[in-house]
Amino acid sequence: MIAATDFIPSAYSQTIDKGQFQWSAPSNIALVKYWGKKGNQLPANPSVSFTLNNCKTITKLAFAKKINTGDFSFDLLFEGKPKEDFKPKIQKFLERIEIYLPFLKDYHFTIDTENTFPHSSGIASSASGMAALAMNFMNLERTLNPEMTEEYFYQKASFLARLGSGSACRSVKGEVVVWGNHANIQGSSDLFGVPFPGAIHYNFKNFQDTILLVDKGEKQVSSTVGHDLMHNHPFAERRFTQAHENLDQLITIFENGDLDQFIKIVESEALTLHAMMMTSIPYFILMKPNTLQIINAIWKFRNETQIPVCFTLDAGANVHVLYPNKVKEKVLQFIQDELVGYCQNAQYLCDEIGVGSVQH
Ligand code: PMV
Secondary structure, eight states, X not given: OOXXXXXXXXXXXXXXXXXXXXXXXXXXXXXXXXXXXXXXXXXXXXXXXXXXXEEEEEEEEEEEEOOOOSSOEEEEEXXXXXXXXXXXXXXXXXXXXXXXXXXXXXXXXXXXXXXXXXXXXXXXOHHHHHHHHHHHXXXXXXXXXXXXXXXXXXXXXXXXXXXXXXXXXXSSBOSEEEEXXXXXXXXXXXXXXXXXXXXXXXXXXXXXXXXXXXXXXOOSSOHHHHXXXXXXXXTHHHHHHHHHHHHHXXXXXXXXXXXXXXXXXXXXXXXXXXXXXXXXXXXXXXXXXXXHHHHHHHHHHXXXXXXXXXXXXXXXXOEEEEEOGGGHHHXXXXXXXXXXXXXXXXXXXXXXXXXXXXXX
């Protein structure tokens, strides 16, 4: 089994004075949710997600050698302009990954980042952002150590991204990614995300995710606070076991393409995540009235048409509408006709399953 210490490098064979890389990484949507952590950013239960394609962060990393004065040195640009309020998060990330990338204090970095989705749309950019940055740092490490294998490159990128934001470790690769030890998924690890190694039925090919923007406001509960609420939560242990069970069922569903069973697991996972928040101390309701309107409209439409469309939620009010590619036209029409009115400023984002990070 791979241990965190395996990602501490020995001396590098190459040197480089300056240069730049550019990588994009997408967001991802969890089917079995990660909610609750232990130790150093390790998940309390395994999760699985679809990697997205259109909602992504594009990050350019320029680096120039400097004298190591014992501090990190970096400028942060968001859409070309300095963004001071993002810096503390990056500083913390650098502190966490320094032992795995011992060259970080030998360079001045310029991190230039942008998202393809609207700023403050309520879509978390931490997963795509941390994954894109981790890819760039790994590109630099691979330059210093060209002997590194492709597998190590991606595993370590995911490992580093996890230290920035847990779910970011599922944004490095596509299309279906598992993070967290699961007895029946070979190669699964708490340390990094891995592409789901089993068979995936044609029904899930080009699977669609239309994200309905119900509430674009600031998150009511940060995910850090949310994960903490699972400590001493009355239902935590049962919930963690349930995640293992649901993932077990998904292994079979991915293989046989049973969309009815898929829907049951995915919707139950979304509501369970919210149930955990409603039953913690302090407690929160993160859904808005329009979230419930949308859920009811989806259930009614599904009942009436037998079209296999379902929803999932993250830790907020926005709704991800999930459906197979073959019913795309009908579902988009339904969204236009019946759901857009529940979105803030009629806004929604069309996305689909994707392959993960890409170098530009
Ligand atoms: O990566 P974090 O710490 O922001 O946690 C994300 C948690 C959920 O989005 C609610 C679920 C998940 O598995 O992505």
